Amino acid sequence: MTDWHAIITYWAVITLLVFGLYIVTASSNLVKKIIGLNIFQAAVFVMYISMAKILNGTAPIITDKINEFSAYSNPLPHVLILTAIVVGVSTTALGLALIVRIKQSYNTIEETEIRQQEQTEKE
Amino acid sequence: MFICVIGISLLRNLFAGAILLSVYSLLAACLFIIMDAVDVAFTEAAVGAGISTILVLATILYTGQECQRHIKIKWAPLVLSLAVGGLLIYGTMDIPAYGKKDNPIHQYKVTKNYLEKSQKETGAPNIVTVILASKRGYDTLGEVVVVFCAGIGVLLLLGGFKRKSKNKLNTTNETDNEEVPS
Numbered sequence: 001m002t003d004w005h006a007i008i009t010y011w012a013v014i015t016l017l018v019f020g021l022y023i024v025t026a027s028s029n030l031v032k033k034i035i036g037l038n039i040f041q042a043a044v045f046v047m048y049i050s051m052a053k054i055l056n057g058t059a060p061i062i063t064d065k066i067n068e069f070s071a072y073s074n075p076l077p078h079v080l081i082l083t084a085i086v087v088g089v090s091t092t093a094l095g096l097a098l099i100v101r102i103k104q105s106y107n108t109i110e111e112t113e114i115r116q117q118e119q120t121e122k123e
Numbered sequence: 124m125f126i127c128v129i130g131i132s133l134l135r136n137l138f139a140g141a142i143l144l145s146v147y148s149l150l151a152a153c154l155f156i157i158m159d160a161v162d163v164a165f166t167e168a169a170v171g172a173g174i175s176t177i178l179v180l181a182t183i184l185y186t187g188q189e190c191q192r193h194i195k196i197k198w199a200p201l202v203l204s205l206a207v208g209g210l211l212i213y214g215t216m217d218i219p220a221y222g223k224k225d226n227p228i229h230q231y232k233v234t235k236n237y238l239e240k241s242q243k244e245t246g247a248p249n250i251v252t253v254i255l256a257s258k259r260g261y262d263t264l265g266e267v268v269v270v271f272c273a274g275i276g277v278l279l280l281l282g283g284f285k286r287k288s289k290n291k292l293n294t295t296n297e298t299d300n301e302e303v304p305s
Contacts, residue, residue, distance in 0.1 A: 006220030006221050006222075006223075007215045007218055007220065007221065008221075009221050010215045010218060010221070011212060011215065014208050014211045014212055014215070015208070017207075017208070017211070018204045018205065018207065018208035019129070019204075021200075021203070021204040021207060022200055022201060022204040025197075025199075025200035025203060025204065026197045026200040026201070029137070031137050031140075031179065031182055031183060031186060032137065032140060034179070035137075035140050035141070035144050035179065038144055038148075038171075038175060039144070039147060042147065042148060042151045042167075042171065045151065045155075045163070045167070046151055046154055046155075049154075049155055049158045049160045049163060050158055050221060051226075051228055052158070052159075052160065052228070053158040053159055053160075053221065053222050054159075054222055054223075054224050054229065055221075055222035055223070055224075057159055057222075057224075058159060059159045059160070059161045060159075060238065060249070060250040060251055061161075061248050061249045061250065061251075062242045062248040062249075062250065063248070071224055071229070072238055072250070073158070073159040073160065074228055074229055074234050075234070075237060075238070075250040075251045075254055076233070076234055076237070076254065077160075077228075078160045078162055078163050078251045079251055079254045079255050079259060079262075081160070081163050082162060082163055082166055082251070082255060083255075083262060083263065083266045085163070085166050085167055085170055085171060086166070086170060086266055086269075086270060087266060087269050087270075088171075089170050089171070089174055089175055089178075090269055090270045090272075090273030090274075091273065092175055092178060092179075093178050093273055093274075093277050094273050094276050094277060094280075096178050096179065096181075096182040097276065097277040097280040097281055098280060099182055099186065100182055100185050100186065100280075100281060101280050101281070103185055103186045109186045109187075
């Protein structure tokens, strides 16, 4: 096992991730679920970026002054997360559009009330 | 950051939730700058803190601000999330330490190749840009396709309703809008 302060960033990420997961699963409001999903997503992004970091390193932009730093941080996770952020926003937009339509159809965005309406519909 | 997240999970007002989400994204962007990922920080600040918040606020405008409060804690989701968290913490026991130069991720030869050769090959000093636009161009093309599909989906979902609502006024039937208009 490594030193505790060496993995404390990962624990912080995991805490955020657990909060996001709890908001997604526990809240019955659909907009709040989307907000929770965003929290979850950003926590995963922070985890990827923290893997790429080198202490005393610098951003992966080629300079002549590299001797002042120990190394460039790893650019590959940065690229992946750049893509993931944009894709995450498009899924958020799609989910929110669905919510607007649900509101127009059922006149509520609470999951429990929608279920009640469906129940009464069947009976 | 933690305060924001706890606030979101406790607050009932969705407007406050949206603003706190924006603050959370901005703090995430600050973290990215600390971790030497400047390009990602730009994107997160612009897209995560900006566009996401605008989208959520626009939705709240349609749907109303208040959401039901559940004072009692729901146990099943709590146990589920804590179990996932526990498993992940168990997973971190073997993870390489934060910020060490000799971690496996920094030893991988593709990374070294990118770091050493990309400026000679393309002439751009920013390696993230080189990988995004040149070496993994197909990846970025796929990303653009995803955004395009999402845009079409949103337009279909929101634009299709207007046509339907006209029919609805005649029939006064409230619940048959499940299918997506093609």
